[in-house]
Amino acid sequence: MTDSKAAAWDVVAGLARRQDAAAIRPLLDSDPGRAARFGFRAAGLLLDLSRTSLTEPVLAALLALAEASGVTRFRDAMAAGEKVNTTEGRAALHMALRAPAGGFHTGGQDASAVVRGTLDAMAGFVRGVHEGSIRGAGGDRFTDVVNIGIGGSDLGPAMVTRALWRHGMPMRAHYLANVDAHAWEALRPTLDPRRTLVLVASKTFTTQETMTNAHLVRGWLVQGLGEAAAARHLAALSTNLPATAAFGIAPERVFGFEEWVGGRFSLWSAVGLSIALACGIEAFAGLLAGARAMDDHFLAAPPEANLPLLLAATEVWHVNFLGYPARAVLPYDERLSRFAAHLQQVEMESLGKRVTLDGQPVAHATGPVVFGEPGTNAQHSFLQLIHQGSTPVPVDFVLVARPDHAHAGSHRILLANALAQAEALALGRTEAEARAEMARGGMDQAAIDRLAPHRTFPGNRPSTSILLPALTPASLGALVALYEHKVACLGAFWGINPFDQWGVELGKQLAGGILPALAGDTPASDAATAAMVAEIRRLQAG
Numbered sequence: 001m002t003d004s005k006a007a008a009w010d011v012v013a014g015l016a017r018r019q020d021a022a023a024i025r026p027l028l029d030s031d032p033g034r035a036a037r038f039g040f041r042a043a044g045l046l047l048d049l050s051r052t053s054l055t056e057p058v059l060a061a062l063l064a065l066a067e068a069s070g071v072t073r074f075r076d077a078m079a080a081g082e083k084v085n086t087t088e089g090r091a092a093l094h095m096a097l098r099a100p101a102g103g104f105h106t107g108g109q110d111a112s113a114v115v116r117g118t119l120d121a122m123a124g125f126v127r128g129v130h131e132g133s134i135r136g137a138g139g140d141r142f143t144d145v146v147n148i149g150i151g152g153s154d155l156g157p158a159m160v161t162r163a164l165w166r167h168g169m170p171m172r173a174h175y176l177a178n179v180d181a182h183a184w185e186a187l188r189p190t191l192d193p194r195r196t197l198v199l200v201a202s203k204t205f206t207t208q209e210t211m212t213n214a215h216l217v218r219g220w221l222v223q224g225l226g227e228a229a230a231a232r233h234l235a236a237l238s239t240n241l242p243a244t245a246a247f248g249i250a251p252e253r254v255f256g257f258e259e260w261v262g263g264r265f266s267l268w269s270a271v272g273l274s275i276a277l278a279c280g281i282e283a284f285a286g287l288l289a290g291a292r293a294m295d296d297h298f299l300a301a302p303p304e305a306n307l308p309l310l311l312a313a314t315e316v317w318h319v320n321f322l323g324y325p326a327r328a329v330l331p332y333d334e335r336l337s338r339f340a341a342h343l344q345q346v347e348m349e350s351l352g353k354r355v356t357l358d359g360q361p362v363a364h365a366t367g368p369v370v371f372g373e374p375g376t377n378a379q380h381s382f383l384q385l386i387h388q389g390s391t392p393v394p395v396d397f398v399l400v401a402r403p404d405h406a407h408a409g410s411h412r413i414l415l416a417n418a419l420a421q422a423e424a425l426a427l428g429r430t431e432a433e434a435r436a437e438m439a440r441g442g443m444d445q446a447a448i449d450r451l452a453p454h455r456t457f458p459g460n461r462p463s464t465s466i467l468l469p470a471l472t473p474a475s476l477g478a479l480v481a482l483y484e485h486k487v488a489c490l491g492a493f494w495g496i497n498p499f500d501q502w503g504v505e506l507g508k509q510l511a512g513g514i515l516p517a518l519a520g521d522t523p524a525s526d527a528a529t530a531a532m533v534a535e536i537r538r539l540q541a542g
């Protein structure tokens with residue numbers, strides 16, 4: 001840590017040591033203007049930080065820490081196409097995927113021009129499929145698209161399609177990720193090979209799960225339609241052109257992207273083809289436009305009004321200075337039911353790091369555990385712990401003002417619950433309030449004494465709320481880009497590389513060695529693994 005960063009860190013730490021550092025209720029009780037001052041807007045989104053313990057001095061100290069950590073410098077280096085992913089020697093130019101022509105350059109290449117070429121090819125393909133000039137081998141129109149991919153080649157597109165698809169849209173999309181063939185066996189009977197288009201989505205085109213599923217599904221196409229016909233039902237989304245050719249996918253059916261697109265940031269690239277096929281190319285364009293609006297804001301807004309930076313600063317406050325090791329993401333919108341799953345990869349694969357850019361152990365906590373479910377379902381599962389558990393878990397609420405249905409009463413209940421949860425977390429219920437309520441209900445004193453501790457809510461549990469006017473391609477694009485940029489800011493705050501993912505490698509390598517052991521060809525090298533392999537083989541034999 002540089003001296004200036006250490007000094008800025010100490011200032012925040014000093015504020016965090018104050019006895020009331022984590023208090024939220026007194027801030028809300030004493031300051032009616034707080035919501036207005038801690039509400040920030042960009043790209044049509046409202047970010048409400050008022051239900052945190054941030055105060056103006058704390059926020060100022062966090063922004064000074066951001067400055068000392070080089071957050072905006074890192075942002076600008078990323079936008080300039082510098083190789084900010086230092087361990088892989090790559091740029092991180094996902095912003096180029098949604099940029100206007102000429103917007104981004106890297107290594108002497110006009111990145112946005114490359115992107116435009118792919119987008120045009122995708123649009124032509126999508127139009128052909130929707131209009132029927134591109135059909136199955138037997139002349140049938142395609143009604144279903146299966147995206148075979150995992151991680152970033154699955155989670156982003158699956159989340160977006162789930163959010164934006166409505167009945168009457170051009171195609172049904174299905175996502176096959178898990179190498180567990182139960183997933184394929186559950187999907188297979190719902191599909192007719194004559195009308196099914198299969199996308200193999202893999203940046204590397206070597207991922208074991210994806211390639212295993214791709215061969216399974218290709219076999220199904222061949223069985224149903226014949227060897228020659230299968231190619232008419234296949235397309236690839238990948239950077240690895242030799243491998244897609246070896247798999248038998250014609251070059252005009254390969255939609256590429258560049259190595260500077262990280263897997264978890266790739267839904268805006270050719271990896272988003274299933275979104276465009278299912279929801280329409282206009283929806284995909286709207287998604288990109290929304291993300292671009294957030295990019296423009298991120299690149300231009302001053303730190304004190306910069307939503308991604310403010311969200312990152314809030315996380316630093318919670319993780320590093322108040323010691324909260326997890327965060328829950330609760331979209332109060334069923335259509336966003338895969339949003340937390342997507343964020344888990346975007347955030348935890350990016351920020352789950354224990355060494356700094358120069359390989360030194362970090363001296364503080366980094367990425368928190370991220371988990372979530374849509375509300376109100378979450379209220380009936382894990383929110384108990386968030387209200388009364390021993391450690392506060394900050395919550396991100398995502399609210400949508402206008403639904404796409406006509407059931408105004410249901411939507412009011414949904415929003416009332418979201419707002420109530422945020423209020424309950426922040427304000428809690430004191431023991432005196434709990435006692436008074438029980439007394440009003442006619443409970444006897446002994447019961448009140450016994451139950452009072454259980455019915456007390458500590459409050460002062462932080463949450464942020466993000467309000468979308470409606471769930472549209474543009475608002476969703478802006479929302480996802482907000483979190484992507486938050487992650488980049490946190491990488492800089494913590495001095496770690498948010499764009500690599502070496503932690504996933506070891507397990508992959510070991511699985512390669514265990515495969516022959518499971519087949520009985522070689523012994524497993526680890527004793528615990530060997531014992532489990534022996535037991536599995538005994539059960540399989542019996």
Ligand SMILES: O=P(O)(O)OC[C@H]1O[C@](O)(CO)[C@@H](O)[C@@H]1O
Nearest residue numbers: 151152153202203204207263504
């Ligand atoms: O698109 P690919 O190359 O198949 O990779 C899939 C996923 O695997 C990972 O490399 C991690 O295992 C992710 O980062 C990536 O999104």
